[in-house]
Amino acid sequence: MDPRPILILFGSKHGQTEKVARRLEMALRERGFRVELVPDDGIPDDLRPERYAAVVVGSSVHFGRHRRALVSFVRRHAAELARVPGVFFSVSGAAMTARPEDVEEANGYLADFSVRTGWDPAHAVAVAGAVRYTAYNPLVRWVMKRISASRGLSVDTSRDHEYTDWEQVDGLAGTIAELALPASRASRDRPGRASVSPAPAPPAPASSAPASPARTAPAG
Numbered sequence: 001m002d003p004r005p006i007l008i009l010f011g012s013k014h015g016q017t018e019k020v021a022r023r024l025e026m027a028l029r030e031r032g033f034r035v036e037l038v039p040d041d042g043i044p045d046d047l048r049p050e051r052y053a054a055v056v057v058g059s060s061v062h063f064g065r066h067r068r069a070l071v072s073f074v075r076r077h078a079a080e081l082a083r084v085p086g087v088f089f090s091v092s093g094a095a096m097t098a099r100p101e102d103v104e105e106a107n108g109y110l111a112d113f114s115v116r117t118g119w120d121p122a123h124a125v126a127v128a129g130a131v132r133y134t135a136y137n138p139l140v141r142w143v144m145k146r147i148s149a150s151r152g153l154s155v156d157t158s159r160d161h162e163y164t165d166w167e168q169v170d171g172l173a174g175t176i177a178e179l180a181l182p183a184s185r186a187s188r189d190r191p192g193r194a195s196v197s198p199a200p201a202p203p204a205p206a207s208s209a210p211a212s213p214a215r216t217a218p219a220g
């Protein structure tokens with residue numbers, strides 16, 4: 001096994017992207033990898049992608065944008081990142097349903113990140129986030145309730161709703177593990193370059209049960 005650690009760089013406003021990043025960290029540690037988990041508000045100046053066996057970047061989406069600090073870090077290091085097995089995951093509300101327009105939006109975020117940064121990771125995936133009504137101010141709660149209603153998601157604002165598909169996340173850990181193994185480096189194109197293939201629509205979620213389809217897209 002490559003003795004270098006795996007880097008998971010994440011940016012999260014309300015905690016769901018961090019939860020996904022921590023789940024990946026745990027799953028990779030269980031597979032015997034060393035993992036460094038770095039939040040986007042604490043990126044050391046001397047962080048160098050090439051010191052890692054693989055680099056994973058995870059960002060939440062707010063108002064159609066990924067986290068600014070991650071976009072700028074990845075853009076600055078795009079040339080170096082191109083030489084390291086890379087995975088990007090985007091955590092959004094659009095990924096919470098299998099409606100074609102939402103799938104298109106979620107995949108659009110992946111493409112947008114690639115265009116803005118110039119990074120073409122081996123694997124890029126949209127992950128469903130959470131609706132944390134209890135953490136929002138009244139205006140944001142009202143807006144999120146309207147968006148959720150339009151998507152057929154829960155409008156029960158008395159509690160939070162998690163739509164992340166943890167099986168998808170565990171599968172992602174497997175993909176990262178494959179990419180981080182030196183033997184898989186020669187065939188970097190294999191594990192993640194699947195075409196966009198939205199899964200069939202799940203039943204409309206009325207609770208916090210995982211409800212998102214697995215979704216994979218090329219990032220460029």
Ligand SMILES: Cc1cc2nc3c(=O)[nH]c(=O)nc-3n(C[C@H](O)[C@H](O)[C@H](O)COP(=O)(O)O)c2cc1C
Pocket residue numbers: 011012013014015016017018060061062063064065091092093094095128129130131132136140144
């Ligand atoms: C103010 C606000 C704006 C959001 N904007 C978008 C958006 O433009 N597109 C989208 O798909 N999801 C959007 N979402 C949903 C978030 O991406 C989702 O809640 C995600 O889980 C947030 O990740 P975090 O908990 O790591 O911050 C928005 C959520 C909030 C609260």
